[in-house]
Amino acid sequence: MQSYQNLIGGEWIAAASGKTFSTTNPADTRETVATYPHSAQADAQAAIAAAKAAFAGWAAQTAPARGRILSKASQILESRKADLAKLLTREEGKTLAEATGEVQRSADILRFFGGLSYTLGGQTIPHDLPGNLLLTRREPIGVVGLITPWNFPIAIPVWKLAPALLCGNTVVIKPASQAPAMTFEVAKALIEAGLPKGVLNVVTGDGRSVGGELATNPDIIALSFTGSYKIGHGIYQQLAQRMARAQMEMGSKNPTIVLADGDLDLAARLVAIAAFGLTGQACTATSRVIVERSVLPAFTEKLIEKMKAIKVGNGLADGVTMGPSVNAQEFQGNFDYIDIAVKEGAKLLWGGAKLTDGDLAHGYFMQPTLLGDVTPTMRIAQEEVFGPVCVLIAVDSFDEALKVANGVDVGLSASLITRDFKKAMVYSEKIECGVVKVNQISTGLALQAPFGGLKKSSTDGFKEQGAGAVEFYSRLKTVYFDYSA
Numbered sequence: 001m002q003s004y005q006n007l008i009g010g011e012w013i014a015a016a017s018g019k020t021f022s023t024t025n026p027a028d029t030r031e032t033v034a035t036y037p038h039s040a041q042a043d044a045q046a047a048i049a050a051a052k053a054a055f056a057g058w059a060a061q062t063a064p065a066r067g068r069i070l071s072k073a074s075q076i077l078e079s080r081k082a083d084l085a086k087l088l089t090r091e092e093g094k095t096l097a098e099a100t101g102e103v104q105r106s107a108d109i110l111r112f113f114g115g116l117s118y119t120l121g122g123q124t125i126p127h128d129l130p131g132n133l134l135l136t137r138r139e140p141i142g143v144v145g146l147i148t149p150w151n152f153p154i155a156i157p158v159w160k161l162a163p164a165l166l167c168g169n170t171v172v173i174k175p176a177s178q179a180p181a182m183t184f185e186v187a188k189a190l191i192e193a194g195l196p197k198g199v200l201n202v203v204t205g206d207g208r209s210v211g212g213e214l215a216t217n218p219d220i221i222a223l224s225f226t227g228s229y230k231i232g233h234g235i236y237q238q239l240a241q242r243m244a245r246a247q248m249e250m251g252s253k254n255p256t257i258v259l260a261d262g263d264l265d266l267a268a269r270l271v272a273i274a275a276f277g278l279t280g281q282a283c284t285a286t287s288r289v290i291v292e293r294s295v296l297p298a299f300t301e302k303l304i305e306k307m308k309a310i311k312v313g314n315g316l317a318d319g320v321t322m323g324p325s326v327n328a329q330e331f332q333g334n335f336d337y338i339d340i341a342v343k344e345g346a347k348l349l350w351g352g353a354k355l356t357d358g359d360l361a362h363g364y365f366m367q368p369t370l371l372g373d374v375t376p377t378m379r380i381a382q383e384e385v386f387g388p389v390c391v392l393i394a395v396d397s398f399d400e401a402l403k404v405a406n407g408v409d410v411g412l413s414a415s416l417i418t419r420d421f422k423k424a425m426v427y428s429e430k431i432e433c434g435v436v437k438v439n440q441i442s443t444g445l446a447l448q449a450p451f452g453g454l455k456k457s458s459t460d461g462f463k464e465q466g467a468g469a470v471e472f473y474s475r476l477k478t479v480y481f482d483y484s485a
């Protein structure tokens, strides 16, 4: 069992209260994975003060100097990939292959922003008059707060931290209590790579007190949050009071549309990955499959074949392709939604049962689950179920499919399976989502491309990931020089 301390001002320290909490392995709740400080407001305040004190020195470094530290941290993470992936699987539950991919992704993100450091800057703009120079300077904004969820416990902290640090800001991060280990491991790698004291501060503890302090403390100039709509909406209200910069990335109800002209084998393969990979615990997971009625029986049969081949179990075991739900609450939530759907008239087509054979009895294991006869207004078709539960909605045309796909109040990712180029283009124009895929899984993102949602999935002011991620973490100052006289 590991034991972590808060990182404040470059020191590893316990919560002022001395209280701790621990995480357990969702695949085997008999195992305690790690212990952490159960911090309160005072600890968060100390972290914010440390970040404030470190700001001037870090901001004064050049972007390439800061980038060099990110690149070196990337190498350190990559060299520890196997161990970190195992720890990630033990704390969050995803399969070792998924965890390994996520650690590699995090190393790649650090490498990307390390390289980007050579291009970070403003722009020269033609002036109306001769003998004049007009330009913008890109500057850091100050102390930034980051609040992250448990489902990508290393990738999400890193995709916020890397641009925040690159731009010259100092940071206080509060990882999700369910899986904080990876944030500390990233902090260790950054410190070993040469990050000065106080530039990055990590505080664990209850969301309401530690996260609440980040949301309300006037020294936090900007806050980037990823998590549920309920919490994100609340934090946004707190930030609005002092007009702090806000980036809220939240949940969704992502569709995959399967058209009659599409390759049904491909559709079944992609939906099986997008709906049940990562145990369905991805913000971009497919949870609604909208299928043209003429191919519904054939598609359903193919999808169920794929589902039968999914091997559920401890993510560390050989051959396992789907791990457990992350905790008792999410686990129970999946079954609650299945019950609600069946009561509303949906038909359970496959799965829906807890798995309790042998060691599985000690974890949050369930079958991947498919519901049919679902109509667009049922709760199961409208509300996020953060687990391996997917529904089929039959439609009679492409237009109806688009209408159903857009008929929710969220919009993060959407996929379409078709061979019809025109329909694919129309769909990419009309779908109300931040990420649009054709003949691809709704999950899976290119780290070099912008990412973010629409509607209630995002505040939609700034994108994450890609080179544009620096916009949230920097400001432009416009400079006029007159050398004509």
Ligand code: NAP
Residues within 6 Å of the ligand: 147, 148, 149, 150, 151, 152, 174, 175, 176, 177, 178, 205, 206, 207, 208, 209, 210, 211, 212, 215, 226, 227, 228, 229, 231, 232, 234, 235, 249, 250, 251, 252, 282, 283, 384, 386, 412, 453, 457
């Ligand atoms: P969550 O319950 O909203 O928690 C997210 C973070 O907020 C955690 O660190 C949590 O701390 C903290 N928090 C809780 N209450 C708070 C408060 N009152 N003030 C400030 N912070 C507070 O979300 P989750 O269960 O971790 O993550 C799942 C959700 O994230 C899903 O809805 C999923 O769709 C969404 N998500 C979205 C994206 C995206 O990019 N759009 C990506 C991944 C996940 P504690 O852990 O201590 O409670």
